[in-house]
Amino acid sequence: MMKHVLSIAGTDPSGGAGAAADCKTFCAHGCFALNVITAVVSQNTQGVRGYMDITPDLIASQIDAVFEDIDVDAVKIGMVSVPETIRVIADKLKQYQPPYIVIDPVMVATSGHRLLVPEAEQTLKEVLLPMADVLTPNLPEAEVLTGKSIESLHDMEEAAKAIAAMGAKAVLVKGGHRIADATDILFDGHDFHYYKGKRLESTSTHGTGCSLSSAIASNLANGLSLPDAVGAAKEYVFEGIAHAEPIGKGHGPIHHFYELYKKAGWTK
Numbered sequence: 726m727m728k729h730v731l732s733i734a735g736t737d738p739s740g741g742a743g744a745a746a747d748c749k750t751f752c753a754h755g756c757f758a759l760n761v762i763t764a765v766v767s768q769n770t771q772g773v774r775g776y777m778d779i780t781p782d783l784i785a786s787q788i789d790a791v792f793e794d795i796d797v798d799a800v801k802i803g804m805v806s807v808p809e810t811i812r813v814i815a816d817k818l819k820q821y822q823p824p825y826i827v828i829d830p831v832m833v834a835t836s837g838h839r840l841l842v843p844e845a846e847q848t849l850k851e852v853l854l855p856m857a858d859v860l861t862p863n864l865p866e867a868e869v870l871t872g873k874s875i876e877s878l879h880d881m882e883e884a885a886k887a888i889a890a891m892g893a894k895a896v897l898v899k900g901g902h903r904i905a906d907a908t909d910i911l912f913d914g915h916d917f918h919y920y921k922g923k924r925l926e927s928t929s930t931h932g933t934g935c936s937l938s939s940a941i942a943s944n945l946a947n948g949l950s951l952p953d954a955v956g957a958a959k960e961y962v963f964e965g966i967a968h969a970e971p972i973g974k975g976h977g978p979i980h981h982f983y984e985l986y987k988k989a990g991w992t993k
């Protein structure tokens with residue numbers, strides 16, 4: 726039977742990041758996509774124009790609507806913007822206890838716009854982070870969480886360990902923002918796993934973090950071990966960047982259904 730994977734995230738009307746990227750990723754992994762919206766964001770491939778947070782009551786009601794009706798096999802959490810949003814999600818997930826929780830601690834969009842208010846950083850750290858089966862910070866997010874600058878692979882290892890010590894069961898420090906290559910490092914609480922990745926010269930990187938965390942959630946729901954779930958997710962995003970269509974005038978989305986399009990003969 727199809728696994729049911731829930732995204733709790735903000736929107737992107739241009740379809741590249743947030744809830745849209747998450748749902749496309751779940752479908753590409755053969756999962757049934759569910760989604761709870763935390764904020765309506767006006768954005769496109771060129772940047773974020775503004776957003777409005779959904780009230781905590783309406784977020785709680787959306788989560789109840791899903792869990793009272795459907796079994797959820799994994800949850801991915803993205804944009805959470807304010808402390809009230811973080812608290813209500815944490816309370817509801819404690820109540821419903823989904824098997825896996827993957828958290829992408831979204832702070833700033835690729836375009837530089839803040840998607841988490843500075844006052845919410847501490848709440849994210851104290852309330853949400855300890856609920857993560859795996860937390861997936863990019864380099865700037867790992868720097869905010871640890872308060873240390875990260876340059877080398879050794880710094881990434883230290884950051885992953887330090888964030889795990891804050892309560893996350895496992896931490897994947899992503900290297901998409903590195904200059905040298907796009908190597909990601911997973912600390913699973915005991916061991917490090919290295920996902921070496923060539924850096925692709927591409928502007929189609931809008932929503933890579935959203936897609937990676939959603940692919941990890943899908944792979945966990947589908948029964949893969951955490952190291953394998955991360956490895957397959959990294960490959961999925963790499964292929965998605967490599968085969969991206971040029972959509973929009975700025976940083977475009979990745980291709981989610983390359984394999985499917987290829988089979989159907991829809992590729993260029």
Ligand SMILES: Nc1ncnc2c1ncn2[C@@H]1O[C@H](COP(=O)(O)OP(=O)(O)O)[C@@H](O)[C@H]1O
Pocket residue numbers: 862863864899900901902907908909922923924925926927930932933934935937959962963966
């Ligand atoms: N230019 C790129 N070439 C290859 N892989 C990339 C590139 N940019 C990002 N990635 C990969 O995409 C995933 C998301 O990484 P990152 O861009 O660091 O996250 P975020 O979108 O949260 O900023 C990681 O697995 C990273 O290694």
Ligand SMILES: Cc1ncc(COP(=O)(O)O)c(N)n1
Pocket residue numbers: 734735736737742743744766768803804831833834835836840930931932933934935
């Ligand atoms: C609703 C939402 N969530 C997350 C991101 C971050 O994605 P990226 O860092 O790839 O722009 C985004 N732009 N919008």
